[in-house]
Amino acid sequence: MSDTMSPKAAQALLPALREAIREAASLALPFFRAGAQTTARTWSKAGGSPVTEADVAVDTFLKIRLSALLPEAAWLSEETSDDAIRLGSDLVWIVDPIDGTRAFLTGHQDWSISVALLAGGQPILGFVHAPVTDRFYEAVAGGGATCNGVPLSVSTQTGLTGAKVTGPKPMIDKLARGGSTNGEALDVQIVPRVPSLALRVARVAEGSIDVGLVSSDARDWDLAGADLLLREAGGSVSDLKGTRTTYNRPDPVHGALIAMSNGLRDDVVAALTRG
Template identity: 40%
Template structure:
């Protein structure tokens, strides 16, 4: 495999994210056509349009890359590719349908199972988060870092109510303040910028929901693992991971201890 600069892929993803945002805004709050997928989750004409345009543009720029997207039928050929685009055309489709401004576009590149570049873009909020391996993480071009939280009692954790039930925390429910935002990608971006201290979900999680957020957090100085503390691996045959736990390193260790007892 030839030497490769992740910053080159990041520049490509940033332009693609802006294209996605422009397409989304054509349909936002304009009653887009909606369908129900087999798992009962909604998809709109905006999701499909973004997926189609980005697949054409990105694979034209990187014809030797694989493709994994929520809105494209999966093709096992991606498993043979060293590098793969992983994206969610609209993360937070329900929020998009409801006219909320918290939907996001999440785009990433994985190299041999590890994310090397990622972008989370919220066009309605004009917030573009970006990170490439070894280059740090930014928000609208300015460096960002995870919070300095170390103590659970002082931490704000992004999670749904069911994630804070006793069965998920054998060592005791952590004394954090639970908060919530739509879109997994946006939640992870908020942790990367230090706006919140951590994020947890213990349900099986699709790779496209978390790929971009994972490198944002890691490049911002945080820790991102699956829900059991194992390293996140991407471009798997079945593209799901066993939940996600993210936080600054010492807080992550404290939370993980409660998960393992």
């Protein structure tokens, strides 16, 4: 834990954070229509990514509420202009108000609100809330991870054969090639791609997915909260060489990544290296 945030102080924030995240979800849910287009006003950001009035409302609400909870913490989120002051701050809030905006737009249930508190570039508190399914994931560094109060643990899968894998098809193909034996393609179970990256990683933490693959261009706010869930459940988010992800760098953009249990780490890294 950080010199500026003790375990006791981090734990003390949990009730207020749970309440704030659930209130934020209540701002977005009225705009969501299962299986149909959102009722929210929508426009495109620079680069073509969609944003809705729900994204902005949740971002604004959480910035006010979280900044009041911990005024000394800097801020980085998808919908707020970046402020370089965060680079000199030990404590930083990392927020994605709606992770999986395209899913939210089109009525797919797999979108989430992702919140992390960093200390020294590493998450010490992590939350991923899926409002439609009412699954609330949380973790405290050194204190474990839960979903709706039930402890999380990665799967007990011990090899890549038969592993449940999700992510972009080119990365799954690369894993299958690299993990092949005797010229036969690796036999894995392909799980439909989870649109919210935070939920993709959270599902590795809960053991329903063994390997979650993430293409390049993910951002700190997509990953930081879920990363802590996975660390506390027995896994990690790493680059393709197996190096653990760090956050709050000048450029918050990441290359291709892997979310996996610690037990599968060596096999996955070796397969992707060969593939």
